[in-house]
Amino acid sequence: MNDRHATGIVWLRRDLRLADNPALHAAITQCDRVVLVYVDETGSADDDPWPAGAASRWWLHQSLAALSGHIAARGASLTLRRGAALDVLRELVAESGAGVVHWNRLYEPAAIARDKRIKAALQDDGVEVDSHNGALLVEPWQTLTKTGTPYRVFTPFWRAVRRDLNVPAPLPAPERIDGVDALGTLALDALGLEPELDWDEGLAEVWTPGEAAAMVRAKAFAESPVYDYDDKRDLPAEPGTSRLSPHLHFGEISPRQVWRLVEAHQDPEAEGCRVFLSELGWREFSHYVLYHFPHTTDAPMNEKFAAFPWRSDAESDIRAWQRGRTGIAIVDAGMRELWRTGWMHNRVRMIVASLLVKNIGAHWLHGARWFWDTLVDADLPANTMGWQWSAGTGADAAPYFRIFNPVTQGEKFDGKGGYVRHWVPELAELPDKYLHKPWEAPAPVLEAAGVRLGRDYPAPIVDLKTSRKRALDAFQTLKEAS
DNA sequence: CCTGGAGTTGTCCTA
DNA sequence: TTAGGACAACTCCAG
Numbered sequence: 001m002n003d004r005h006a007t008g009i010v011w012l013r014r015d016l017r018l019a020d021n022p023a024l025h026a027a028i029t030q031c032d033r034v035v036l037v038y039v040d041e042t043g044s045a046d047d048d049p050w051p052a053g054a055a056s057r058w059w060l061h062q063s064l065a066a067l068s069g070h071i072a073a074r075g076a077s078l079t080l081r082r083g084a085a086l087d088v089l090r091e092l093v094a095e096s097g098a099g100v101v102h103w104n105r106l107y108e109p110a111a112i113a114r115d116k117r118i119k120a121a122l123q124d125d126g127v128e129v130d131s132h133n134g135a136l137l138v139e140p141w142q143t144l145t146k147t148g149t150p151y152r153v154f155t156p157f158w159r160a161v162r163r164d165l166n167v168p169a170p171l172p173a174p175e176r177i178d179g180v181d182a183l184g185t186l187a188l189d190a191l192g193l194e195p196e197l198d199w200d201e202g203l204a205e206v207w208t209p210g211e212a213a214a215m216v217r218a219k220a221f222a223e224s225p226v227y228d229y230d231d232k233r234d235l236p237a238e239p240g241t242s243r244l245s246p247h248l249h250f251g252e253i254s255p256r257q258v259w260r261l262v263e264a265h266q267d268p269e270a271e272g273c274r275v276f277l278s279e280l281g282w283r284e285f286s287h288y289v290l291y292h293f294p295h296t297t298d299a300p301m302n303e304k305f306a307a308f309p310w311r312s313d314a315e316s317d318i319r320a321w322q323r324g325r326t327g328i329a330i331v332d333a334g335m336r337e338l339w340r341t342g343w344m345h346n347r348v349r350m351i352v353a354s355l356l357v358k359n360i361g362a363h364w365l366h367g368a369r370w371f372w373d374t375l376v377d378a379d380l381p382a383n384t385m386g387w388q389w390s391a392g393t394g395a396d397a398a399p400y401f402r403i404f405n406p407v408t409q410g411e412k413f414d415g416k417g418g419y420v421r422h423w424v425p426e427l428a429e430l431p432d433k434y435l436h437k438p439w440e441a442p443a444p445v446l447e448a449a450g451v452r453l454g455r456d457y458p459a460p461i462v463d464l465k466t467s468r469k470r471a472l473d474a475f476q477t478l479k480e481a482s
Numbered sequence: 483c484c485t486g487g488a489g490t491t492g493t494c495c496t497a
Numbered sequence: 498t499t500a501g502g503a504c505a506a507c508t509c510c511a512g
Binding site: 149152395396402472 | 512
């Protein structure tokens with residue numbers, strides 16, 4: 001255990017940072033020289049049911065470019081390879097003479113299975129393997145109820161975690177990295193991560209992937225009025241959320257670093273801080289639940305929902321939802337924000353999810369897959385938990401009768417219409433009173449605003465009242481069946 | 483084993 | 498206009 005080695009490999013996955021990187025830190029401490037490698041497994045991992053989507057791959061490209069620069073600035077280089085990870089790691093062991101491989105753990109079912117396989121194979125080869133926790137405040141297996149079962153409800157889970165939570169000071173980034181020369185590497189462009197069609201302009205306008213930018217954003221947030229977070233985070237027109245999700249997903253910053261930054265700049269007892277830190281708790285909880293209930297990526301956590309009568313003929317409505325053409329203003333605003341920027345405000349995610357699942361009646365997996373492909377922060381644990389929560393199929397899910405009314409939600413959280421007017425400019429001239437429900441606007445009002453319903457902007461594809469009732473009835477049939 | 487309080491994010495109707 | 502209760506029961510989880 002922890003023998004010294006002349007050469008060690010750091011297999012980077014979703015820990016694309018130099019600071020507070022336990023695998024990197026261990027390798028540098030233990031070895032004279034390190035190989036830093038990222039392996040693109042596209043096409044090699046046929047058993048991964050959730051391969052990264054297009055927006056994620058765009059982010060990954062930028063993040064690898066940034067990481068490559070950070071590594072070069074410390075005297076080493078990032079090796080890029082393509083293929084099955086075990087094959088690549090074996091090649092690198094042979095080429096570099098490495099005696100140990102370090103990585104930071106992932107928690108998705110397919111990644112756990114793959115890593116387990118690779119660890120056993122490398123150990124059979126006589127190579128030491130050491131995995132680390134670089135992604136979570138607490139490992140999923142560390143927190144259990146009094147009877148030793150996993151928690152299914154957030155509040156007691158988070159209480160138990162916080163009771164003995166100790167968030168250590170982040171590890172420093174290495175000042176210098178001694179690399180291994182002359183290892184073959186692919187050019188970043190050769191990985192083909194960037195889109196062939198030119199749709200990524202909006203992403204580049206809004207986001208700067210990479211460790212340096214992640215830290216800038218985290219510091220800016222930690223120094224902002226986080227004590228107001230509990231109110232401000234619900235207003236999609238305002239910059240009240242941290243927008244750290246994609247940085248956290250790719251490990252450009254660790255939850256430990258974010259936690260310590262907020263603690264350093266804020267009173268952690270203030271309500272807004274408490275709520276923000278509990279959002280990091282939800283990130284933990286989603287990883288925790290997926291670890292203990294790995295089937296939930298595709299199947300309802302609550303089994304009785306396997307028989308739920310989702311609509312099978314909703315294709316054109318799903319398409320309208322995806323394109324932001326439902327005729328329901330705040331939903332279309334959110335879906336267009338997603339398409340353009342690869343991100344959507346959390347409050348609006350709940351609203352669009354409720355419409356798809358409850359009003360349109362489509363299976364939540366349609367939404368989960370669309371988000372998976374279009375979000376730059378697409379994260380399997382968070383995506384799974386969010387959609388099961390919206391659909392009411394999870395263990396700690398919304399009660400079935402909690403069906404969002406997108407008009408009420410819009411008026412409550414975007415009352416001045418800044419968000420809708422930005423993303424649905426064809427409605428911008430409508431007065432606040434009708435902005436969220438243009439179908440109720442009198443003809444002269446529509447005319448004055450230059451809106452011809454069904455031409456400039458769609459008439460609503462669902463009637464909110466009757467579709468709500470249909471959803472409630474569907475739950476009724478489920479109850480009678482069981 | 484039993485008991486009982488509690489459970490992210492709502493809506494609608496009535497008084 | 499606003500406040501309060503119904504909406505359903507069920508399971509979780511600590512004591």
